[in-house]
Amino acid sequence: MYASFLQIALLGTFFLIGVVSATAGRHAYAHFRPREDEDKPHRNTQQPVRLPTEVKEHLLEAAEVKFQTIINHSSAELEYDLKTTAAKLDSRLGKLGSEIVGEEMKRYRVDLEQLRKQTEANIENAQKDINAHQADLKARIDARRAELEAAMNAEITAEKQVLINLANSKLADAVASFLIETLGHDVDLGAQTAYLTAMLEEHKAEILKGISE
Amino acid sequence: MSLRLPGSVASSQDLRSLIMEVHEYANWYAHESVKAQVKAKVSTSSPTLSVAALELLRDWKADQQISAESLDQLIMTLEQYASNSPSMTITLAALPTSSLKTALVNWCRVNVAPNILVSFKFNTSLLGGMVVQCGSHIFDWSFKRKILENRKIFPEVLRRV
DSSP states (O other), rough: OHHHHHHHHHHHHHHHHHHHHHHHHHHHHHHHHOHHHHHHHHHHHOOOOOOOOHHHHHHHHHHHHHHHHHHHHHHHHHHHHHHHHHHOOOOHHHHHHHHHHHHHHHHHHHHHHHHHHHHHHHHHHHHHHHHHHHHHHHHHHHHHHEEEHHHHHHHHHHHHHHHHHHHHHHHHHHHHHHHHHHHHOOOSHHHHHHHHHHHHTTTTTHHHHHHOO | OOOOOOOOOOSSHHHHHHHHHHHHHHHHHHHHHHHHHHTTTOOOOOOOOOHHHHHHHHHHTTSSSSHHHHHHHHHHHHHHHHHHEEEEEEEEEEEOOOOHHHHHHHHHHHOOTOOOOEEEEEOOGGGGGEEETTTEEEEEHHHHHHHTTTTHHHHHHHHHH
């Protein structure tokens, strides 16, 4: 912002220097090359004045001095005006810059304050969302954990029952094998005669049915 | 058919052996009858018969004199007996004694059928009891079967000990 104002001031300064240079150039051109139409009426209306050479030189010197004086004076005035204008421009530009910077700073502070408030509000909302999300996640995790614990307990119980059944089955097989292996020797059928007859009596109906079929 | 087999003739194999014995005896009897008719001086001793065969010949038409015809009738009756009689197989845990076989066969002929033929087998893995096969039916009343059927209660019994 400040740089743009400085550029504007410099451009104004260059413009004034250009104007002054153009004016000085025009005066110099008019002095060294006067227009013919200005001389002609004099030629036509007046007779040329025959001045002696010393007078002409004296007049020329006086004119040069006067012209130089005027040029110097004009240059001094122009310089003075230029300095004054530059000082004023500096002052104005400084003041304008200060005002602009002040306003910009004020607006910046306001915007900053608004942004800060908005950010705080956003952060607060985000914190609320995070808290709500955390609570939701915690509830879900707790529910899932309870579900997994229940499933794991059920699975452990089922596995335990399977192992118990397997152990019972193995034990039963072992006992049965032991009994079969142990009792398989020296079978005394004499002692079983009554038992065998009783068994036949008990299943007499089944035997008769089997024979009849 | 009024034939009553001795208790020692239990199976169809026993009956076949008995038929062969009677057949041999009938042949000898026929030869001896012919020799007697022609008054031949040479005679042969009668074939050795088992106790069951002797018992059968003694009981067969005890009120009549033994003749070639009666022996032929006996053989025919035995053949019919062998082909028509029901049969059953009893498997025991050991080789049965003759007394046990007789007791079981008598029981079967009194309670099941008077002309039933009973075959005996043995299988030591049965431990005790018996397996009875009647036609296509098999009844397993062995100790092994009972042990295997009740093996699930062994852990419970052991827990109570």
